[in-house]
Amino acid sequence: MSFGKELNVLLYVLFGSFDTLTTILSVLYMIGLWRLFVKCGLKGWWALVPIVKYYKLALCADREQEGRTVTLLHTVVTLVYIVNTYMEPGSVPYFFCALLDVACMPAVLIYSARMYSGLCRVFERRRWWVLLWLVAELFPVAPLLWGFRKKYQPLWLAEEIRDDADYYFSGRKAAILDQGLTVNLEERTAWEFFKKKYLLRNIHLSIQPGHMVLLLGGSGAGKTTFLNAVNGYEPAKAEVTINGRNMYKNYKEMQYDIGFVPQADLIRGCDTVYRTLMDTAMLRLPNSFSHAERNERVEEVMDIFGLTPVKGNLVSKLSGGQRKRLSIAMEFISNPTLFILDEPDSGLDGVMARELFTQLRKIADQGKIIIVITHTPDRVIDLFDDVIVLAKDAKRTGRLAWFGPIDEARAFFGKEKMEEIVKSVNREEEGGEGRADEFILKYAEVQHV
């Protein structure tokens, strides 16, 4: 058999096997893959192209990075096989090639598993399918079922991923302001079950001093995650600057430039209002401040937030509104440039909420930047300048669907009320209109012009 070796190489490259049964199984695998590629918007015949088919499968799985690695590893394994076919068994080079082959295997398994896990996400299937996909070339149940059965449908097409990504990434970075806040957030990720999850992507904006900004978005759109990235509690892959200074790089010196009022405060109930503020002043004001200067600042802040009449009261005896004002006053002690408040009006009635937001408006008018999350924005919307709308795209990543003046937002979404805007980007199963992708793309296009 003069072509024995060449035939072996050809069969190996095409089917990864030499005997009839495994060749048949490999052909079935390719047929399933062909159908699956078509479902995902790719040309079916890629399933016949050795090695490249893994890359195409990774595109269907929205796991391009893993796909590149898997493709590279399969190329190495195939080359090693070809080289070894022509080598003397037992020779030193043969041994090294065999070693390389064995060394590649765990990496092939790990990266393939990650790729298949992406496929399960795109097809909304349980993770145990990964195991069936790992043995699919010898036991092609997964590709045949997913390829032929109607109920196995991808959430989005592989082609679309690239088109959309082009749009999304075309969102220009915000120019860094000498005065004000600039956020250029590329991504904020988290690891979940050995899988990278994109919580936020491509959020670029800058806010001028004196602006009060509403942060809107449906449940789980990433509002808190975004605020935590901006205030540096949970840094993202981002550049955040305040008055032109990089906050992440100078976090220690700049942390008190940002006042962050979380949803639930952690104020001790057994201290008086005055004591609480004096303790905060000790912590946040520079050591160079004398006791008299600290006292003066505390008196000033109590005056601003209407806390002077209750200065001797225990925190536990304050009303909801007073307690809220106290937690804002604590953040105000260090005179921050940027003020971030996560639902400051939760539990407050309409009158108290209006009072609180009017106070915030006054602070903004002093040249500060205020960013607020609230679930009842319409009762105080006249006090705001701009709105940020975050929305979850088809891949459940939080993206920017709008940033700009309130009136322009109304025209952009074709909705009068802020609550209607939230509804329009919320998913249908959450009672919304499911138009998040439409507005994310539209906003990216507007930015691109």
Ligand SMILES: Nc1ncnc2c1ncn2[C@@H]1O[C@H](COP(=O)(O)OP(=O)(O)OP(=O)(O)O)[C@@H](O)[C@H]1O
């Ligand atoms: N560390 C983390 N690891 C994994 N997922 C996370 C992590 N932090 C947040 N998430 C997810 O990110 C998404 C956004 O969460 P986030 O709390 O920022 O939303 P939100 O817009 O503030 O929602 P809500 O209005 O319900 O508070 C959610 O799906 C949440 O489960």
